[in-house]
Amino acid sequence: MxxxxxxxxxxxxxxxxxxxxxxxxxxxxxxxxxxxxxxKVAYRPERLDFSNYIAVFERQPFGTNIFNSVVVAGSVVxxxxxxxITAAYAFGRIRFRGRSLLLMTILTVSMFPQVAVLSxxxxxxxxxxxxxxxxxxxxxNLMLTLPFTIWVLTTFMRELPxxxxxxxxxxxxxxxxxxxxVFLPLMMPAAVTTGLLAFIVSWNEFLFALTxxxxxxxxxxxxxxxxxxxxxxxxLPWGTIMAASVxxxxxxxxxxxIFQRKIVxxxxxxxxxx
Amino acid sequence: MxxxxxxxxxxxxxxxxxxxGVDLDVKDGEFLVFVxxxxxxxxxxxxxxxxxEDITSGDLFIGGQRVNDLAPAKRGIAMVFQSYALYPHMxxxxxxxxxxxxxKSSKAQIDAKVREAARMLQIENLLDxxxxxxxxxxxxxxxxxxxIVRDPKVFLFDEPLSNLDAALRVQxxxxxxxxxxxxxxxxxxxxxxxxxxxxxxxxxxxxxxxxIEQVGTPLELYHRPANLFVAGFLGSPQMNFITxxxxxxxxxxxxxQLPNAGMITVPVSSDGVRVGETVTLGIRPDHVxxxxxxxxxxxxxxxxxxxxxxxxxxxxxxxRHLTIREPGDARHGIGQEVSLSLxxxxxxxxxxxxxxxxxIAPTGxxxxxxxxxxxxxx
Numbered sequence: 321m322x323x324x325x326x327x328x329x330x331x332x333x334x335x336x337x338x339x340x341x342x343x344x345x346x347x348x349x350x351x352x353x354x355x356x357x358x359x360k361v362a363y364r365p366e367r368l369d370f371s372n373y374i375a376v377f378e379r380q381p382f383g384t385n386i387f388n389s390v391v392v393a394g395s396v397v398x399x400x401x402x403x404x405i406t407a408a409y410a411f412g413r414i415r416f417r418g419r420s421l422l423l424m425t426i427l428t429v430s431m432f433p434q435v436a437v438l439s440x441x442x443x444x445x446x447x448x449x450x451x452x453x454x455x456x457x458x459x460x461n462l463m464l465t466l467p468f469t470i471w472v473l474t475t476f477m478r479e480l481p482x483x484x485x486x487x488x489x490x491x492x493x494x495x496x497x498x499x500x501x502v503f504l505p506l507m508m509p510a511a512v513t514t515g516l517l518a519f520i521v522s523w524n525e526f527l528f529a530l531t532x533x534x535x536x537x538x539x540x541x542x543x544x545x546x547x548x549x550x551x552x553x554x555x556l557p558w559g560t561i562m563a564a565s566v567x568x569x570x571x572x573x574x575x576x577x578i579f580q581r582k583i584v585x586x587x588x589x590x591x592x593x594x
Numbered sequence: 595m596x597x598x599x600x601x602x603x604x605x606x607x608x609x610x611x612x613x614x615g616v617d618l619d620v621k622d623g624e625f626l627v628f629v630x631x632x633x634x635x636x637x638x639x640x641x642x643x644x645x646x647e648d649i650t651s652g653d654l655f656i657g658g659q660r661v662n663d664l665a666p667a668k669r670g671i672a673m674v675f676q677s678y679a680l681y682p683h684m685x686x687x688x689x690x691x692x693x694x695x696x697x698k699s700s701k702a703q704i705d706a707k708v709r710e711a712a713r714m715l716q717i718e719n720l721l722d723x724x725x726x727x728x729x730x731x732x733x734x735x736x737x738x739x740x741x742i743v744r745d746p747k748v749f750l751f752d753e754p755l756s757n758l759d760a761a762l763r764v765q766x767x768x769x770x771x772x773x774x775x776x777x778x779x780x781x782x783x784x785x786x787x788x789x790x791x792x793x794x795x796x797x798x799x800x801x802x803x804x805x806i807e808q809v810g811t812p813l814e815l816y817h818r819p820a821n822l823f824v825a826g827f828l829g830s831p832q833m834n835f836i837t838x839x840x841x842x843x844x845x846x847x848x849x850x851q852l853p854n855a856g857m858i859t860v861p862v863s864s865d866g867v868r869v870g871e872t873v874t875l876g877i878r879p880d881h882v883x884x885x886x887x888x889x890x891x892x893x894x895x896x897x898x899x900x901x902x903x904x905x906x907x908x909x910x911x912x913x914r915h916l917t918i919r920e921p922g923d924a925r926h927g928i929g930q931e932v933s934l935s936l937x938x939x940x941x942x943x944x945x946x947x948x949x950x951x952x953x954i955a956p957t958g959x960x961x962x963x964x965x966x967x968x969x970x971x972x
Contacts, residue, residue: 492667
C-alpha cells in the first residue's frame with residue numbers, strides 16, 4: 321500500500337512535469353526542423369539543423385529586437401525597484417494623510433485589464449512624443465509592474481523591526497541612508513523576487529509592445545515573433561518562430577536559476593519570525 | 595558629560611495625552627531610573643529625550659542646550675534598545691562602527707574606538723560575527739558597545755535586560771553599573787524591574803499615568819514613599835494597606851483604630867487630618883512581627899517558604915489580609931491563630947487623597963517625607 325502511494329505520487333510528479341515542460345520541449349525540437357518536416361508529428365529530434373536560428377537573425381533585425389527587450393525589461397526592473405523601495409519606505413514607515421487611500425489606488429491600477437487602458441495609454445504616449453520609442457514601452461510596462469512591486473515591498477518593509485530604524489537614526493542616519501544601507505540589504509530577497517517578476521512581466525509583455533511601436537527596429541521580442549512572416553502571406557514560418565521562442569526563453573530560465581535560492585527566501589520571508 | 599533638564603514636557607498622540615507636564619532635573623553623571631507600571635509613559639519619556647518622538651510642548655535641555663528640534667544623532671545621546679536592534683546584515687564590528695562612519699570619523703579613529711569598546715565589553719573575539727550568531731547576552735553587549743563608541747553625553751537604556759534570562763540579567767546589570775562608574779556619563783534607564791531600579795539608580799523616578807509620582811534616592815522612596823502609589827509600587831511583597839479611622843491627633847503622632855484590633859500611634863504629623871477621618875495605614879511585610887501580645891490577631895491562610903525567609907499570609911477578619919516576612923523557616927502552620935505587632939515607627943499613614951502624612955522629626959518639627967529637592971518638581 322505504501323509502495324502504491326509512493327508510485328502514485330511519483331506518477332503525479334511526472335505528469336505535472338510533462339505537462340509544464342512538454343510545450344517547451346516541442347518548441348525546441350521543432351526549431352531544429354525545417355520545411356515539411358515541421359508538419360509531421362515527431363517526439364524526438366532527428367538531427368541538429370541550425371538553419372532556423374540563422375534565419376531568425378537574417379530575415380529580420382532580431383538582434384535589435386532582443387536588445388530592445390533587454391533595455392526595456394532592464395529599465396523597468398531598475399525603475400520598479402527604485403521607485404518601489406522608496407515608495408515602500410513611505411508607505412511602510414511614515415504616517416501621512418491618505419496613506420491607505422493611496423495604497424488602494426495603486427492596487428486599483430492593477431485591476432484594469434490592459435485592453436481597457438490601451439487607448440488612453442496610447443494618447444498619453446503620443447502626447448509625450450514617445451510613440452514608437454523604447455521609453456514609451458518602459459513607461460507603459462511600469463504600469464504593469466509598479467503596483468505589485470510596491471505592494472510586496474511595502475508588506476515586507478512593515479515586517480522589519482522599527483527599532484532597527486530608530487537605532488540607525490540615533491547613529492545619525494538620514495532616511496535615505498536607512499533605506500540604502502539598512503533596509504535594502506535586509507530586503508534583498510524580496511527585491512530580487514519582485515525584480516525578477518517585473519523582468520518576466522516586462523520581457524513577455526505583448527499588447528503594449530505591439531500597439532506602441534510602428535517599425536520593426538523599435539519592437540521588442542514578443543511582437544517581433546508574432547509578426548514574423550514567411551515567403552508568402554499564406555505561410556507561417558514555424559521553424560523560425562520556434563527558434564526565436566527558444567532564444568528568448570533562455571535568458572529567463574538562466575535568471576530564475578541564478579536567483580533561485582533568493583527567490584525561495586523571498587517568497588517565504590516574513591512567514592515565520594526569525 | 596551633561597545634565598538633562600525637562601521643563602513642563604508634554605506629549606500627546608493625537609487626542610491621547612501620554613505625558614502630562616513633566617519637570618525633571620537629571621544631574622551630570624547621575625544614574626537615573628524611570629520605573630512605573632506598563633503604560634505609565636516611562637518609555638515614551640525616554641524616547642522624547644532621545645528625539646525619537648517629538649515633544650508636544652515644553653522644553654528639553656541637554657548640557658544646557660535646548661534640543662527640542664535637534665535630530666537624535668545631534669543630541670549627544672546613545673540609546674540601547676530592549677530588542678537590541680542590531681543591524682542583522684552587518685558584522686559586530688560594522689554594527690559598532692556604523693555611527694562613527696556616518697559621523698565621518700577617520701578609519702583609524704573608528705578602529706581604535708571599536709576595539710577599545712570591544713575590549714571593555716570582552717567581545718573582541720566576536721567582532722567578525724553576525725548578530726544572529728550571538729547569544730542574547732552577547733547581542734546586548736554589542737548594543738551597549740554601539741552606544742559606547744559614540745562617546746555620548748547621555749546614555750539612554752530602554753529596558754535593556756528584559757530579554758535576558760535571570761542569571762545573565764544580574765551579570766549584565768553589574769556590568770552596566772560598572773560602565774557607569776567607569777565613564778561617569780549621565781545615564782537614564784527605563785525598567786519595570788524594581789531590583790534593577792533599586793540597585794542601579796542614584797535616583798529613581800516613579801511614573802504613573804504620565805505623571806511623576808516621586809523622585810528620590812532608592813532608599814528615600816523605599817522608606818518614605820510620598821504617596822500610596824509609590825508605597826505600593828516599590829517593595830516586594832507589596833506593602834500591606836489597612837483602612838482605619840483616626841481616633842486621636844496629638845503632638846506625638848496620629849492614633850488610629852485598627853479594624854478588629856487595637857489602637858496604634860504612628861509618629862507622623864497630622865497635616866490637617868481630623869479625628870474620625872478615614873486613613874490608610876501602610877506597613878511593609880518585614881515590619882510586622884509575630885509576638886505574644888500583638889495589636890491584632892489573625893489566622894494563617896498560607897505559608898510560603900523561600901529558604902532565607904518565609905512569607906505568612908494572615909487573614910484578620912472580613913477579608914482583611916496581611917503579608918508578613920520573617921527570617922528563616924516558618925514556625926507556624928496554616929490555620930494557626932497568631933498575634934501580630936506592628937512597629938509604629940515603620941508605619942505610614944496615607945490621607946484619602948493618597949498623600950503620605952509627613953514624619954515627625956525627633957525634635958517634634960514635621961520633616962519633609964523626601965528631603966530631595968526634586969520632589970517639588972513632581
